[in-house]
Amino acid sequence: MFEKVTKIAQEVAAFDISNKEQLEQFRILYTGRKGQIADLFDDIKNIAPDQRKAYGQEVNKLKEQAQAKFTQALEQLDASVGNFELAIDFSLPPVPHTMGTRHPLSVVREEIIRIFERLGFNLSEGPEIEDDWHNFTALNFPENHPARDMQDTFFVEGDMLLRTHTSSVQVRVMENEKPPIRTLSPGRVYRNEAISARAHCVFHQIEGLFIDENVSFADLKQTLYYFVQEMFGKETKIRFRPSFFPFTEPSAEIDISCLICKGTGCNICKHTGWVEIGGSGMVDPEVLKNCNIDPEKYSGFAFGMGIERITMLKYQIKDLRLFTENDIRFLRQFESL
Numbered sequence: 538m539f540e541k542v543t544k545i546a547q548e549v550a551a552f553d554i555s556n557k558e559q560l561e562q563f564r565i566l567y568t569g570r571k572g573q574i575a576d577l578f579d580d581i582k583n584i585a586p587d588q589r590k591a592y593g594q595e596v597n598k599l600k601e602q603a604q605a606k607f608t609q610a611l612e613q614l615d616a617s618v619g620n621f622e623l624a625i626d627f628s629l630p631p632v633p634h635t636m637g638t639r640h641p642l643s644v645v646r647e648e649i650i651r652i653f654e655r656l657g658f659n660l661s662e663g664p665e666i667e668d669d670w671h672n673f674t675a676l677n678f679p680e681n682h683p684a685r686d687m688q689d690t691f692f693v694e695g696d697m698l699l700r701t702h703t704s705s706v707q708v709r710v711m712e713n714e715k716p717p718i719r720t721l722s723p724g725r726v727y728r729n730e731a732i733s734a735r736a737h738c739v740f741h742q743i744e745g746l747f748i749d750e751n752v753s754f755a756d757l758k759q760t761l762y763y764f765v766q767e768m769f770g771k772e773t774k775i776r777f778r779p780s781f782f783p784f785t786e787p788s789a790e791i792d793i794s795c796l797i798c799k800g801t802g803c804n805i806c807k808h809t810g811w812v813e814i815g816g817s818g819m820v821d822p823e824v825l826k827n828c829n830i831d832p833e834k835y836s837g838f839a840f841g842m843g844i845e846r847i848t849m850l851k852y853q854i855k856d857l858r859l860f861t862e863n864d865i866r867f868l869r870q871f872e873s874l
């Protein structure tokens with residue numbers, strides 16, 4: 538019986554532990570609850586009673602040795618993980634440094650601003666929480682007039698509301714500046730609409746305003762024609778469709794030839810060959826009067842476009858919700874812009 542103890546003691550002494558796998562192997566074979574040392578203790582019942590004490594001492598000694606070897610090996614292996622020289626392979630290529638990217642809406646907003654900047658437009662901003670005057674009344678929406686329902690409004694308190702368009706900024710500019718005015722107002726707007734692939738209750742607009750002596754509809758057309766060609770490419774056509782806005786007269790919806798099918802008809806343009814990008818028109822003389830600008834002397838045009846819509850058309854994005862979900866796989870696609 539004692540030979541068995543000696544044999545296992547020799548094995549334990551010779552066992553090489555230089556990695557975690559070998560350590561685990563050692564534990565299973567010797568020190569674990571079902572290991573060979575536990576078996577040696579079980580064998581004690583087969584030992585002659587007068588030798589049991591000596592046998593027990595031998596096995597205990599072996600147990601302590603094995604346990605000590607185990608603990609020492611474990612400490613050594615743990616230490617080597619914290620040891621940088623051993624843990625880091627300096628020949629590996631470095632992990633690439635990832636940089637943040639600009640949001641596609643910011644990229645497109647910048648691009649639109651750059652184009653109109655070349656035509657002499659400056660930038661103006663205004664509050665997102667507006668009063669009724671700047672969002673509606675000054676823009677010729679009479680009180681209780683159904684035109685106010687064109688834009689489902691979030692009301693805040695009293696006559697305060699979340700602006701439904703950035704035309705409110707243009708009122709502020711007209712109130713505070715003298716013509717000539719050439720300004721662009723980008724910003725976030727709010728409408729009480731259910732969120733879907735095509736609509737959102739928060740989105741971005743960019744509106745332009747041009748006021749001077751003798752400004753005509755031809756100037757409006759030429760300005761937007763220039764914009765469309767710069768933004769979407771020289772082959773893009775533009776068309777004006779009669780429309781209605783309380784603050785412009787005449788008013789026109791701006792369509793461009795479909796970028797996907799080039800005007801031959803597809804799903805995106807609902808087989809018409811045209812897609813709408815915004816509204817426009819000659820500033821209504823009533824609006825000029827409301828802002829203390831003499832309509833006898835000055836005239837002007839205004840236009841407004843959705844930045845989401847322009848971005849979706851330009852990059853063929855089919856669902857508006859992608860802009861706010863912040864899915865890194867979507868955003869990374871605009872890394873190079």
Ligand code: PHE
Binds near residue numbers: 701744782817818839
């Ligand atoms: N403010 C209008 C809208 O949000 C767009 C527009 C702006 C139309 C300027 C005409 C002139 O629907």
